[in-house]
Amino acid sequence: xxxxxxxxxxxxxxxxxxxxxxxxxxxxxxxxxxxxxxxxxxxxxxxxxxxxxxxxxxxxxxxxxxxxxxxxxxxxxxxxxxxxxxxxxxxxxxxxxxxxxxxxxxxxxxxxxxxxxxxxxxxxxxxxxxxxxxxxxxxxxxxxxxxxxxxxxxxxxxxxxxxxxxxxxxxxxxxxxxxxxxxxxxxxxxxxxxxxxxxxxxxxxxxxxxxxxxxxxxxxxxxxxxxxxxxxxxxxxxxxxxxxxxxx
Numbered sequence: 001x002x003x004x005x006x007x008x009x010x011x012x013x014x015x016x017x018x019x020x021x022x023x024x025x026x027x028x029x030x031x032x033x034x035x036x037x038x039x040x041x042x043x044x045x046x047x048x049x050x051x052x053x054x055x056x057x058x059x060x061x062x063x064x065x066x067x068x069x070x071x072x073x074x075x076x077x078x079x080x081x082x083x084x085x086x087x088x089x090x091x092x093x094x095x096x097x098x099x100x101x102x103x104x105x106x107x108x109x110x111x112x113x114x115x116x117x118x119x120x121x122x123x124x125x126x127x128x129x130x131x132x133x134x135x136x137x138x139x140x141x142x143x144x145x146x147x148x149x150x151x152x153x154x155x156x157x158x159x160x161x162x163x164x165x166x167x168x169x170x171x172x173x174x175x176x177x178x179x180x181x182x183x184x185x186x187x188x189x190x191x192x193x194x195x196x197x198x199x200x201x202x203x204x205x206x207x208x209x210x211x212x213x214x215x216x217x218x219x220x221x222x223x224x225x226x227x228x229x230x231x232x233x234x235x236x237x238x239x240x241x242x243x244x245x246x247x248x
Contacts, residue, residue: 003061031044038121063098071093076162084097104241107242110241135237149182149213154207161236172233191206
């Protein structure tokens, strides 16, 4: 079975001069990555039974535990394919990442870099988190998303949990369109709104400004699933680094 374990260890050694530590006789394949100065962990590679993560099949799978700065971002990731709440490190913003290729190595490197920074001796938690990119579903049955920006460049939209002003939103039109149609910047959030009808409930709005349009055949669901591992867009979610680069 494919594993990125050695790729991660080589990257940590080359980038951060880290030699893995094997601390437990019972678990010889567990590898701790830690800072030289404060001895804090910024990564932990483990091999665990697939069933412990609710995965199908038998045998064990390698995972990497990393710590993130933002709770909302950590919560968002664990709802994506290949990510889980920190395995045996549930406190704080630890997440577990599959090392079986589900999550690309580029994304793992970015997460490892953030974890290294967050656990460093000089780290001070910023008052505001950096901007993030989101994939947000838009149901044509509830809103004419195809023509949303025909008459104006900025519109009100249902606010997703964790989204703040300054973030980037990619509107994904669900079936029958099933494709990303717009790239938008979030200009304002937390606009009070009270709506509950036809199975849709909205308690707050955000303002989004159009930045770019995409044709329905540029980023259809089949491409998102086949190339970027996005199997569903049921709510606001982050996007892989590789997809982010293509959307730009």
